[in-house]
Amino acid sequence: MLDIAFIRQNAELVRAAIKNKRFDLDLDELFSVDKQRREAITVLDEKRARKNQVAAAIPKAPKEERPKLVEEGKEIKAAIEKLEPELAEITRRYEGLMLLVPSVPRPEVPVGQGEEDNVEIRKVGTPRRFDFKPLDHVELMDKLGLVNTEGPRRYAGARSYALIGNGALLELAVTRFVIDLLVQRGLTMVIPPVMVKERAMQGTGFFPIGKEDAYAITADELFLIGTSEVPLVSLHADDTLDEAQLPIRYAGLSPCFRREAGAHGKDTRGLYRVHQFTKVEQVVFCLPDEEIAEKEHYRLLDNAEAILTALEIPYRVALACTGEIGLGQTRKHEVESWMPGRGTYSETHSCSTMGDFQARRSNIRLRLANGSLVYPYTLNNTAIASPRILIPLLENHQNPDGSVTVPKALVPYMGGTTVLTPKA
Structure with a gap:
């Protein structure tokens, strides 16, 4: 606001x-x-x-x-x-x-309509050239016995799935690896509520626009979150923070839920776009200073890039255009991982500066050292979202026999397993 x-x-x-x-x-x-x-x-x-x-x-x-x-x-x-x-x-x-007035984009944000107008900043890593016909993640997961979709879709509906065996262990391994990395980098781990009141969704800018994408628990007037950004920011709703507390850097782990109301018939194959997923989100509160916020923004972005580098996944970073940033964002970078099965880079992370947009809506005040009251800035960035991250992880590390080599960073989290082999 x-x-x-x-x-x-x-x-x-x-x-x-x-x-x-x-x-x-x-x-x-x-x-x-x-x-x-x-x-x-x-x-x-x-x-x-x-x-x-x-x-x-x-x-x-x-x-x-x-x-x-x-x-x-x-x-x-x-x-x-x-x-x-x-x-x-x-x-x-x-x-x-x-509530419908958008934040003003930063001067460096390019004016554009859609993702084709985003400005590429850099590419890191080289997309792999296969000397065999590669499989996409659907074929790989089926061959490796990592997922069951038929059963869940019968009892839970479209876009449902169940990670099985090494599929479940792989998601847990990625998640725990990311948590350890973020904690080592100074973030405080939080496991927040996933059911919140409407005020939390409105305070973080997900309502009223976007309300159709949220699952409602009408009997209790609650909503399931689509990202732990909502409860992490709302931790301090109606609080008056002290300047000495800043920056506050959180990492939130939660299941997330999205109706994908505007994506009917889009990305229906596989696990790229699903209704329920697991996510580790980064949220920062900082002083309302553009220079400080910019440093925090690139710090968050570096965390996401460090994760992809450790997972040995080629990626590209793009500065999102005005048509691709949300109501409250003043700046957003999209991080897109190379997905051989899709033949392109596809978004796995986004890093956003929100200014005081969420703080105003959530009534989060900040008392400066001189005694004056202002609104802090907030920022957020995906650390990991699964099962989407499993797509480039599996596709980029596959072998001719349908097995998948586990990235070295994940081997300790997979109990020493170095290769996922096809089921008998």
């Missing part, structure tokens, strides 16, 4: 953000409702002040003047009772529109 004063003073900048991020919002409507809200507050405050003056004057007034004051008091009370619900409705409209 942006400060309304900033929006008023930088209307054209915000209009450009709305257009370039491809959101549908009439800024003039917001300004009109904001004006109505301020005028209604002024009138109501004046009425309340006059009501108090009249109430204080009645006992002191001469007897012949009291009936007039009593009548005025009744009229003011009636006016207030009429104005209060009107202001409540205007405020509801105002707050609803404010």
Whole structure:
């Protein structure tokens, strides 16, 4: 959420953000409702002040003047009772529109419509040239007995799966390797709730836009998270942090759930796009300083790249264009792993700077050393998401006989297993 004063003073900048991020919002409507809200507050405050003056004057007034004051008091009370619900409705409209105002992208973010307009920053590693016909992850996992999809799809529906045997152990190995790496790099590990109230989804910017992608537990007014970014940021909702606490760097492990409502019929083969997955997410709170935030951003990005390097997976880093960054993001890098089965680099990580967008929405304040109150900045980055990461891991390390060599970094986490061999 942006400060309304900033929006008023930088209307054209915000209009450009709305257009370039491809959101549908009439800024003039917001300004009109904001004006109505301020005028209604002024009138109501004046009425309340006059009501108090009249109430204080009645006992002191001469007897012949009291009936007039009593009548005025009744009229003011009636006016207030009429104005209060009107202001409540205007405020509801105002707050609803404010939730739709996007953050302004950083100057370096390229203007564009889709992923084809992202700007490649670098490629690391060389896509493998096979001297045999490689299998894709679906064929490999079937041959190795790593997954069962038929049973889960009968009892759990489309895009369901169960990792079996070494498939389950491989996900656990990757997850534990990543956790150890992040803890060594100074992040605090958190296993948060995966069911949250609507306010947490709204505070982190996933609602109201994107609500159709969340699974709702209507009986309890809760929602399943699509990333532990939601509960990690919400850990400090309504808190006032102290400058000495920053930076706060969390790594959250959780199952995640997404309806993929906008992806009907897309990526239906295999495990690239599923409804339930396991994810380790990085979240940072830092001072509201662009230079500090930039350093934290690239620190998070380096963590993701270190993970892919250790897993011996070729990847590329791209700066996402305006059409590809979300409502609250001011900067985003996408990290795409080489997937031989898809014949292209595909996203496995994203690294985002959010400015004070989430802190404002979640009412997270920061008391600086000089005593002043501000909003901290937040950042986030995928450390690993499985089973998607298993796609490049298996495809890039396959052998002619259908076996898969376990990357050296994972061998200790796989009980010393160096090769996954086809089932009998």
